[in-house]
Amino acid sequence: MRIFKLITVSDYVTILNAVSGILAILLNNYHFIYLAVIFDALDGYVARKTQTVSEFGKELDSLADVISFSIAPAYFFYLKHGLILLPIIYSICGMLRLARFNIIKTNNFIGLPIPAAALCMITLISISDYTVLNSLFLLLVSFLMISDFEYKKYFKNEIIILILISLILAIMNFPYLLMILLIIYIISPIIELL
Numbered sequence: 676m677r678i679f680k681l682i683t684v685s686d687y688v689t690i691l692n693a694v695s696g697i698l699a700i701l702l703n704n705y706h707f708i709y710l711a712v713i714f715d716a717l718d719g720y721v722a723r724k725t726q727t728v729s730e731f732g733k734e735l736d737s738l739a740d741v742i743s744f745s746i747a748p749a750y751f752f753y754l755k756h757g758l759i760l761l762p763i764i765y766s767i768c769g770m771l772r773l774a775r776f777n778i779i780k781t782n783n784f785i786g787l788p789i790p791a792a793a794l795c796m797i798t799l800i801s802i803s804d805y806t807v808l809n810s811l812f813l814l815l816v817s818f819l820m821i822s823d824f825e826y827k828k829y830f831k832n833e834i835i836i837l838i839l840i841s842l843i844l845a846i847m848n849f850p851y852l853l854m855i856l857l858i859i860y861i862i863s864p865i866i867e868l869l
Contacts, residue, residue, distance in 0.1 A: 681729070681731045682731075683722070683725070683727035683729065683732060684721060684725055684727060685718045685719075685721040685722035685725060685727050685728075685732055686718070686727075686731070686732050686735055688714055688717050688718040688721050689714070689715075689718040689732065689735050689736050689739050690735075690739070691714040692711045692714035692715045692718065692736075692739040692740070692743055693711075693738070693739035693742050693743065695707045695708070695710040695711035695714060695743055696708065696711050696739065696742035696743025696744070696746070696747045697742060699711070699743070699747045699750075699751075700746070700747055700750055703754075705747070705748075705751050705797045705800070705801065706845075706846050707747075708743060708744070708747055708748065708793055708794075708797050709794075709797075709842050709845050709846050710846070711739075711743035711744070711747075711790075711793075712743075712744075712790050712793070712794060712842065713839075713842060715736070715739070715740065715743070715744075715790050716790075718732075718736060719736075733777065734777075737773045737774075737776070737777055740769075740773055740789055740790070741769070741770060741773060743793065744769060744789040744790050744792065744793035745765070745766045745769035745770055745773075745789060745793075746766055747793070748762075748765065748792075748793045748796040748797055749762035749763070749765050749766045750762070751796075751797060751800055752765065752796060752800060752809070752813060755800050755804075755809070756806045756809060756810070758806070758810065761810055761813050761814065762813075764813075764814070764817055765792075765796070765813050765816070765817045768817040768818070768820045768821050769789045769792065769793075769817075769820060771820070771821050772786050772787075772788075772789050772792075772820040772821055773789060775821075781825075782828065783825040783826060783827055783828050784825065784826040784827070784828055785823060785824075785825060786819065786820050786821055786822050786823070786824065786826070787816060787819035787820045787822070787824070787826060787861065788820075788826060789820060791826075791857060791860060791861070792816040792817075792819070792820050794853065794857055795812065795816050795854075795857050795861065796812070796813060796816065798845060798850045798853050798854045798857065799812055799854065801845075801848075801850050802850060802851070802854065815861075816861070819861065824864040824865075825864055826860070826863065826864060827863070837856065838853075838856060840852070841853035841856055
């Protein structure tokens, strides 16, 4: 089949992102979303290093992100709080964010990146049982994904290592460092404006 000629080594990493999102839902375990974030970061790195960046890979990446960072977090929010409308709003904003990302070329992200939004939701759900707080936060990240705020696309190596450590700690049920880093990232455009 010709489709296999389109798939590169980086696309297999992207598929692992999607598989992680699917497993999160099927096994009812949000920890797989943390893994999906790692694979999502790796696929772009692998594509650049192997010079296999392609339109096919870009589209595949967005489809994987819809599963892992749009639908899966919405599913866990629904399980936690039993609300339907808010997770739908979040998922739609996530899809709009991804669609816009595919057609805009910029040095920074326009709107909060969907992996960061997903991490915010999953991390907050894991540490907070307050429906009102979690709902307001979901609406905030939903708005930020479709906002015009600019978020940094690249980080220094020290920051990347800190993020990786925080993800590993979150997988080990200690998500507090990750939550602090996410809050700093969320408000970073406002800090820069001030």
